[in-house]
Amino acid sequence: DSGVTQTPKHLITATGQRVTLRCSPRSGDLSVYWYQQSLDQGLQFLIQYYNGEERAKGNILERFSAQQFPDLHSELNLSSLELGDSALYFCASSLRTSANTGELFFGEGSRLTVL
Amino acid sequence: AQSVTQLGSHVSVSEGALVLLRCNYSSSVPPYLFWYVQYPNQGLQLLLKYTSAATLVKGINGFEAEFKKSETSFHLTKPSAHMSDAAEYFCAVSDPGGGNKLTFGTGTQLKVEL
Numbered sequence: 001d002s003g004v005t006q007t008p009k010h011l012i013t014a015t016g017q018r019v020t021l022r023c024s025p026r027s028g029d030l031s032v033y034w035y036q037q038s039l040d041q042g043l044q045f046l047i048q049y050y051n052g053e054e055r056a057k058g059n060i061l062e063r064f065s066a067q068q069f070p071d072l073h074s075e076l077n078l079s080s081l082e083l084g085d086s087a088l089y090f091c092a093s094s095l096r097t098s099a100n101t102g103e104l105f106f107g108e109g110s111r112l113t114v115l
Numbered sequence: 116a117q118s119v120t121q122l123g124s125h126v127s128v129s130e131g132a133l134v135l136l137r138c139n140y141s142s143s144v145p146p147y148l149f150w151y152v153q154y155p156n157q158g159l160q161l162l163l164k165y166t167s168a169a170t171l172v173k174g175i176n177g178f179e180a181e182f183k184k185s186e187t188s189f190h191l192t193k194p195s196a197h198m199s200d201a202a203e204y205f206c207a208v209s210d211p212g213g214g215n216k217l218t219f220g221t222g223t224q225l226k227v228e229l
Contacts, residue, residue: 002160004158033217035219042219042220042221043219045216045217045218056216058216090158090159092158092159103161103164107158108156108157108158109158
């Protein structure tokens with residue numbers, strides 16, 4: 001158990017809809033990362049938050065947005081969903097005192113299926 | 116920008132045989148390199164990491180990797196495969212000044228046969 005909690009574990013929705021994925025980082029971790037894993041694209045970095053502030057942005061579509069709340073949990077919002085958005089979305093968090101060790105702790109992911 | 120290339124999307128070995136999973140990196144600065152493992156229906160778990168200390172890095176479950184700057188490689192090895200090693204393995208690179216953002220390779224699925 002990594003200590004990172006993601007909900008929901010599975011989600012099935014229709015094209016055009018909007019969903020919210022939630023992540024609770026490990027206790028004490030200030031950084032949260034979102035990754036998308038799909039068969040054709042592999043593991044793609046989407047976005048990182050550190051203590052409520054956006055820190056880095058990757059291949060995140062404009063239809064997607066994220067935020068990190070004062071209690072450090074994070075939400076990834078996906079809107080106007082398309083079939084190609086079907087993927088496993090991972091949240092990860094990193095050590096509070098780590099400047100850059102690269103050790104990320106991953107949740108078990110939220111599997112999104114868009115029909 | 117940093118990147119990693121994993122050669123071989125699928126590797127199959129016999130139980131007890133040597134495991135060798137290949138990773139080459141591309142980086143304009145000395146990189147931090149990592150191997151993560153993903154078991155079915157689970158998140159990724161750190162196996163080992165290289166952060167410019169010893170070039171031979173030992174990780175969990177008997178795995179190790181050697182950083183070779185001349186070859187820009189960071190291959191993962193295990194002397195004797197076990198059935199429980201069957202999983203997907205990801206090599207990743209982090210820019211030392213990049214705030215922990217990892218760039219992953221495409222992954223190698225390891226199959227261990229009796």
